[in-house]
Amino acid sequence: MVGIIDCNNFYASCERAFNPALKDVPVIIYSNNDGAVIARSEEAKALGIGMAVPMYEIKRLMKIHNIQGFSSNYTLYGDMSKRIKAIIRQFFHEVEDYSIDESFVSCKGLKYRDQFSYIKDARDKISRWSGVPVSIGVAETKTLAKLANRIAKKQFRETGVYILDTEDKRIDALKNTEITDLWGVARRLGAKLNAKGIATAYDLSMVAPEWAKTNFSVVLQRTIYELNGVQCIPLELVQPDKQNIASQKSFGKFQTEFEPMAEALANYTARVAEKLRRQNFVAGGIRVWLGTNNFSKTDAQYFPEISTVCDVPTDYTPSLIKSAIEALHVIYKKGYLYKRVGIMLIDLRHNSDGTQNLFRADTRQREIAIIKRVDRLNHLNGRDTVRSAQQGFQADWRMKQDNLSPKYTTRLTDIIHIK
Structure with missing residues (x-):
């Protein structure tokens, strides 16, 4: 037998777990830039709010029914997901992490005990210990x-x-x-x-x-x-290696100049480079793209994309940022209202890959030593304490998040104080 454990209204439930005042209150979660609905509590669904509904269409409804809306807090949701999956593994030994809020589990061996009672007990404890109903x-x-x-x-x-x-x-x-x-x-x-x-x-x-x-x-x-009860899709207990790592976000306001977009791209590149190192990979290439507002019926449209090969496979943030900015130079054109920029690291390999370049000095060991120190400083003192100058400091391009809840589980200053 196979089971699937699914968190109920996961994003909304994460917000409720740290804010009891939201119990039985309609809750919705906004997409990037607070533009549309991407998650709803049962109460919000009952009011007829659909997925991907633009926010301007439900502003009046939100006031009438006291609907509480939150900007997407992916840091909180990701950390809560890790905690829930750790609890699941206390009850089931064979687990496939299917998505951020779903896990397949093997129920092999449960036939030798009261299966329903065991699963019901597991469900109740996962819900109670995490604060998120499943x-x-x-x-x-x-x-x-x-x-x-x-x-x-x-x-x-x-x-x-x-x-x-x-x-x-x-x-x-x-x-x-x-x-x-x-x-x-x-x-x-x-x-x-x-x-x-x-x-x-x-x-x-x-x-x-x-x-x-x-x-x-x-x-x-x-x-x-x-x-018909014939198993054709087995549990993937060992997750396959990722083929790419990507990051794309919409700008808080339309951008026309190169420098703000290059700054945004540098920050996105730094984020995917961190993920790359955590997974012990190096990237053999990158893909960069730009996009205008495809929903606009009046603005000129432009959706360029470019792929490039790294001199050598690398996880070194400065090298990846340099390659990304060079790629952006190639596809950027004046005269457009840009809505987003994105990067994808491709041709991922294990960091033990020793591919070299005949026309480039071998600086791998020096880069490893530098980036380890940078990662440690940022881990101890906060993200981007040490950063590339290209990442800037003003971040006027950042996406709109006017209703962001605290990062209750990952930021010391946001931890709930009990008085």
Whole structure:
């Protein structure tokens, strides 16, 4: 049996965990630049607030119903995710971290004890110890477990657990699940399946797997097998190496000049370089892009992108910033209102990679020594205590975050004081 542990309304629940006054109050989380809704509490959903709704459309509704809105606090959400996943590992030995708020777990061996009681106890303790409510769905396959989790959230929210452990339960769950509510079936694919007379998960489960492979894809074929209790998607207990690390954010206001965008890019590059070192990788190349506001019907549009190869694979922040700025010079053009800039580190390799350049001196050991000292100083004294001059200090380009909650778990000055 496979289970999936999913945090309920994760971003909103993280805000509530440190602010009890938000209990039973509608809560929404804003996207970058506080522009649209990316997460909602159940109370906010009940008021009809949809995903990706622009903020200007619901300002009046927020005042009428006292809806509390927060800027995305990814530092808090990321740290809470780590804490929850650490708690999960106290109850389940085989865990796949599927996303920031979801984990697949193996329920192997639980058949020798009261399975429901054990899982219910785990669910209650994970919720209580973390402060974030979770739901657990259990079934024979990952696809069925996702379906069971959906039932746990919709129909057994107080209990928070649902196990598809009989054939009758499986059939009933499939018949009551629309095709577009199924894991791995997007809206466009759902429309194509509807055109073929396949409206529910049960309808899909009755389709011949070979027909699905011939007319759609091997992915849909696997889904059909999984719906019928045949495991095709195993737990990934060892996460595959990342192929790239990227960072992109929208500017707080439109930018037209090169220097502010270069400063923003330097800061984004410093962030991805830190992640690169934490994962013991070096990058063999970078990709840089710019973008205007694609929602504007009047502004001129421009979305350039460029990829370049590093002289040698590196994790050295100054070298990566230098390459990124050089790439930006190539694609930047005056006369546009730029909304965003981004960078992606590509061709990632383990930092033991010894690739050299015939026309470049070997400075690797010196760079390692320098960047280790920089990382330590920044760890002890705060991010960017030591930084590249290109990163600047004013940061007028920073994205808008007018409603950002404190970083309760990662910043000493934001720790809650009990009086």
